[in-house]
Amino acid sequence: MNSWEATTYNNDLVREVFGNLCIDKTRLPSSGLSSIGVPSFVAEWLLDKIVPGSGTLTSIELEKIDSFIKKAFPRKDDRNEIIFDLTQGEIRKLIALMQVRIKLEQGGKVIPEPLAQIPVLNLTECSIATDIVERYKILLRQGIWGKITLAMLPDGKVEVMDFEPFQCSQVDLQGYAECREKFNTQQWRDLIFCSMGFNPQHPSYQQEAKTWILARLLPLVEANYHVIELAPKGTGKSFFFENISSKVTLISGGKVTPAQLFINGRTKEVGLLGRHEVVVLDEVQSLTFDNPEEMIGPLKNYLASGRYNRSGFADISSDCGLVMLATALPAIMQYSFSYCLSPNIAFSFEDVPHSCRKCCNIELDDQLEPRNEDNLIANLPKFFAETALLDRLSGIIPGWKIPKFQKEMIASQVGLKMDFFGEVLLSLRQDNRFRFYVEQHTKFAKNVTIRDQNAILKSASGFLKILYPHLELTLMDYERDCLEPACKLRQAIRNSLYYLDEEFRQFLVEKFMWRQSKY
Incomplete structure (x- = not known):
């Protein structure tokens, strides 16, 4: 079943197919577990053990959870x-x-x-x-x-x-693929979207917005996948990474040291890149390094080869993905709140002084789109402008196309339990059939570099794992759902490289002919 027509979310189908591997997502928000810092992959496991059921928690269930929290969760x-x-x-x-x-x-x-x-x-x-x-x-x-x-x-x-x-440790990928066969493409996309914690039926989540939210899964399903997301505050970009798995870690802004990321020369302890599956650097526009050369050199090597060394230690290999999140739009948000205190006052973008339209990384036009979409990293920290580093990234996720996260956008349907969902995504890293598929069904024009090709194939393979884990799809499905968004991710990198370095201008800046499939 690969119908693309819009469908009503089918909770009964999800329960029938996945059984005790799914959960009513309305249970978690009212439980109080998130407010005490318990990640979703733990909280949903606990809810299913302590107060199994569906719908919003009752007062009796809330008392049971509250008693459990006081007894079991230390502060x-x-x-x-x-x-x-x-x-x-x-x-x-x-x-x-x-x-x-x-x-x-x-x-x-x-x-x-x-x-x-x-x-x-x-x-x-x-x-x-x-x-x-x-x-x-x-x-x-x-x-x-x-x-x-x-x-x-x-x-x-x-x-x-x-x-x-508490976490799920074993995953049957064949059984997971068989479950996928019971859903059409739109049903499955919405199930994955719901499992991430987002409400797929909210009218603000149009198809394009859903695609770029799903792109946040790429570093989990693809080993050594490195990407930037530029998005306004409140779009839920760090929310997902904080709640999916303990194998994903998030560092929020501030100072990052080589010892923290690579290896501690004093204690000999391997850093975050060697211990996790995904490392997320949040608020990268505020990142600082004591010694940039000591950080950027090993980082470029790692992004290119999956290996790094430091302080005389032998090479350390890792398949950890690196995600960099940068915030957009804070200046206009602050201005609008300051000058429009009443909801009855009409507010136009033209009312904002030009100086307020430019935030830490994106300057917006009248439609709140990037004014210079061809060079998105222009106002990020200087190390991003080093083309040797930028070229090693698979893409830039256009987070300005994702609506701000509001209460009613929280998932309210039946989705996969977060601990199971996270383990499935990470287990898909080891399956090479998807890479073989994209290589067999994609060819590139002459103006596409090897790095461009590898980045696109990696992204396309990731979308394939997310949306078609059973590998049953048409070439039209592949081009629309996997290859086209993969190309858009890489195009943003290519455009920025074009403006940063004359070396890349030999390839021109228009979209490359890289979406030709073999029939």
Whole structure:
């Protein structure tokens, strides 16, 4: 079934096909779990265990959740109370993110024991049995959320006695593909959209907006996929990445160090790029580096090859994707709020002084479109203007085409549970059939560089995994849903390169003939 006609969202079909792998998305907003910092991939798992059902939570269910939160979720200021209870011989059970690290001593003669870290309580050296680490080796990477049982050892050291992870760990991709066969293309697109946390039936989410929101999934389904999104505040660009999986990490603005991103020369601990599947740099327009050369050099190498080295260490390989999010439109937003305090006052873009139309990265025209769409990174930090770095990115997501996120845009249908959904997306990275398909069905004109081709094929493969995991589609489906948006993503990079460096002007700036499929 590949009908493109608009359809009504079919909750019953989703339940029938996916069973206990789906959840009514209206459950989470009223639960209070998000307000205490619990990501959706954990919260939905808990809701289904504690108060299974559908529809908005009842008062009885809310009381049950509230009681559970108070009992199981520690706050930072609970640390001393928990440690006191442990010293009195109590066993405490709590729900939190836990990581495990091995502390190496130079010239040490004893094999070091693993040490558990519970960030929310600022506990960094908890004893933990090696058999727990053996069972859940993801603890050694980015860590995992779960139910942690704590006790105090006679020597005064906190011990992790037991651990039960919450996240889905096994995915049947063949079964997932068979489930896809039960939906037409529009139904499936809306299911994926809903599973991300967005309401597919909201009138503001037209087809183009949905496409660019779905493009946020590309770094999860494609290994070493690197992209920029330029979007206004409030479009939900960081919301999704914060809630999909503990294998995705987000750094918000400020200063980023080589030790944080690559490897810590003092502790020898591998950085974020080596431990996560996707690293998201939010508010990149405010990023600063103490030593830009020390950061940009390894970063360019990594974007090109998937490897990096630092401080004399051997090369580290990783398939982690890098996502850079930049905010647009803050100046006009501030101006409109200052001068239009009453909703009854008509407001025109022409009323805004020209100086206020230019924000940190995009200057807008009268239709709130980028004034210089051919050079979108002109006002970003200087390191973005280095063409050797920019050319290594697969594309720029046009976030100004995505409407601002409002309460009624939250998903209210039945979608896939976030923990299952995240694991499916990441598991699709390993399936090479999609890359083979796009290579067989795409050819490029002579004016398309190898980097252009690789970027387009990677994006097209990603859209194929997202929308057609069963690989049953027509060439028209492929060109419309996969290849065309892939080309638009890369075109934004090519246009900027053209204006930044004379070397790229030999390729001209018009759209390349890269959408010819083999029949």
